[in-house]
Amino acid sequence: MTVENDSKAQDAARSAGLEKMAAQFPDDVARAFEFAKTLAERLPRDIAPTDEPAHVYRAQESDK
Amino acid sequence: MTDYAFLTIAEAANLLKAREISPVEYTQALLDRIAKHDGTMNSFLHISGEHALDAAKTAEAEISAGDWRGPMHGVPYALKDIIDAAGEPTTCHSKVMVRNSVPDTDAHVTAQFRAAGAVLVGKTATHEFAIGGPSFDLPWPPARNPWNPAHFTGGSSSGSGAALAAGFVPAALGTDTGGSVRNPASLCGLVGMKATYGRVSRRGVFPLSFTLDHIGPMTRTVEDNAILLNVIAGHDAQDPGSAAVEKPDFTERLGRDIKGMRIGVIRHFFEKDLEADPEMAKSINDAVEVLRGLGAEVSDITLAPLDEYAATNRVILLPEAFAIHEKWFQERPEDYGELTRRRVMGGAFIRAADYVNATRVKARLVQEYNDAMRDFDVAITASSMDPACLIEDEEANERTYTRQARTPFNLTGAPAMSVPTGFSSSGLPLSMQIVGKAFDEAKIYQVAHAYERATDWTQRRPPMAA
Numbered sequence: 001m002t003v004e005n006d007s008k009a010q011d012a013a014r015s016a017g018l019e020k021m022a023a024q025f026p027d028d029v030a031r032a033f034e035f036a037k038t039l040a041e042r043l044p045r046d047i048a049p050t051d052e053p054a055h056v057y058r059a060q061e062s063d064k
Numbered sequence: 065m066t067d068y069a070f071l072t073i074a075e076a077a078n079l080l081k082a083r084e085i086s087p088v089e090y091t092q093a094l095l096d097r098i099a100k101h102d103g104t105m106n107s108f109l110h111i112s113g114e115h116a117l118d119a120a121k122t123a124e125a126e127i128s129a130g131d132w133r134g135p136m137h138g139v140p141y142a143l144k145d146i147i148d149a150a151g152e153p154t155t156c157h158s159k160v161m162v163r164n165s166v167p168d169t170d171a172h173v174t175a176q177f178r179a180a181g182a183v184l185v186g187k188t189a190t191h192e193f194a195i196g197g198p199s200f201d202l203p204w205p206p207a208r209n210p211w212n213p214a215h216f217t218g219g220s221s222s223g224s225g226a227a228l229a230a231g232f233v234p235a236a237l238g239t240d241t242g243g244s245v246r247n248p249a250s251l252c253g254l255v256g257m258k259a260t261y262g263r264v265s266r267r268g269v270f271p272l273s274f275t276l277d278h279i280g281p282m283t284r285t286v287e288d289n290a291i292l293l294n295v296i297a298g299h300d301a302q303d304p305g306s307a308a309v310e311k312p313d314f315t316e317r318l319g320r321d322i323k324g325m326r327i328g329v330i331r332h333f334f335e336k337d338l339e340a341d342p343e344m345a346k347s348i349n350d351a352v353e354v355l356r357g358l359g360a361e362v363s364d365i366t367l368a369p370l371d372e373y374a375a376t377n378r379v380i381l382l383p384e385a386f387a388i389h390e391k392w393f394q395e396r397p398e399d400y401g402e403l404t405r406r407r408v409m410g411g412a413f414i415r416a417a418d419y420v421n422a423t424r425v426k427a428r429l430v431q432e433y434n435d436a437m438r439d440f441d442v443a444i445t446a447s448s449m450d451p452a453c454l455i456e457d458e459e460a461n462e463r464t465y466t467r468q469a470r471t472p473f474n475l476t477g478a479p480a481m482s483v484p485t486g487f488s489s490s491g492l493p494l495s496m497q498i499v500g501k502a503f504d505e506a507k508i509y510q511v512a513h514a515y516e517r518a519t520d521w522t523q524r525r526p527p528m529a530a
Contacts, residue, residue: 031406
């Protein structure tokens, strides 16, 4: 975690209303911020503009 | 003299119905066993002693009067402590919930157990809010593995896993958002089913992630698991995710042979995407050969890489979890354990577009899974990649936390069950997953039961049983 990223993490936490968290648990904030960043980078990006989100899953009886 | 500790539900039901054992004696025997051994296992957060004995007395009177309600009548069970039971505390294993935590209504699943005449003996340990653990900075210690108390139970339904393996109860419920029924089942030598999304109502269960949460039965045998799913499954109009589908008898296919059944092996999950521990991989491959020997037609099946499922699951799970905890995170972060803070807070930093895109990837993965399974009855893959690690080894817990192949089935909503496949050279349980098509749990039970009868893994007992 760089000083710059650490600062970004604290700013992001405060933006999310987590001022108390940022003040009391700066290490947790930094680790969560870094994890969220790397997690999002793992998401597939080959999504077509027309691809719909998943709605609440309803299996088709015909899939059996 | 009856050894109550390791009676199966099926055995107990026969004895209770024939009035050869008493629900009161059965319940008292298990309460005594819990009092004697749970100081080591930490499986229970709350014991419903008097309420349990009252329920057992009621069951005894009803059965004596000829009013036997079914196989759970007079049978003790436990609930993961994020599931409500009227008059009993729900703490979610958290300081956040310690006050004002006694609900006045049952969760839907608890009401189903009550209607079946079952006896709730207590609420079991969990990772804090079903995500933060194993942790030593919470109001209660984490549950320990009866096969070796120095080892982790798996989580987050950790106390339910410990209680079953220790012979404290024959039945327990867990919840499963990224594998939390199947992980403790895998690491404690149990059978744990995450049924199809919508099969079991989530009403009255503290949520972690609305679109990924499932409630699931945990037992020591496959037959018992099917019996439990018979009790808790069914449409609930008050749960918006509940599916209005026909509920079969999940025990119906038990005992049928599996000759000619088509079984896929999702091998790349545990040989390429992640490399399972050699003993774990061998036990899964040995299990596949057992199934082939029983007449199944086995071939490999390929899905998207495991990490695609894992990342998509997490990008959905964390913002949903953060939305639930946001207010408390803002106002009282010190009341959470460190692991919960770190894991859930990630949800605050996921961009809205990434969350939406994850749900779009999810739709694609659901379709891919349904297409791939079209030519198969069930599929086999790993559950955990490793046997249970030492519970106090933080590095090992962190490393093995993501070494699993359970999240794909939370994402697709498809049914998935962990089944014991043997033991490591150090005596710790090994496992596989049997997964299926949506709402086709009965075929998973059929295959699992055939495998269970061809082996003896579920008949073995942990050293503490003696």
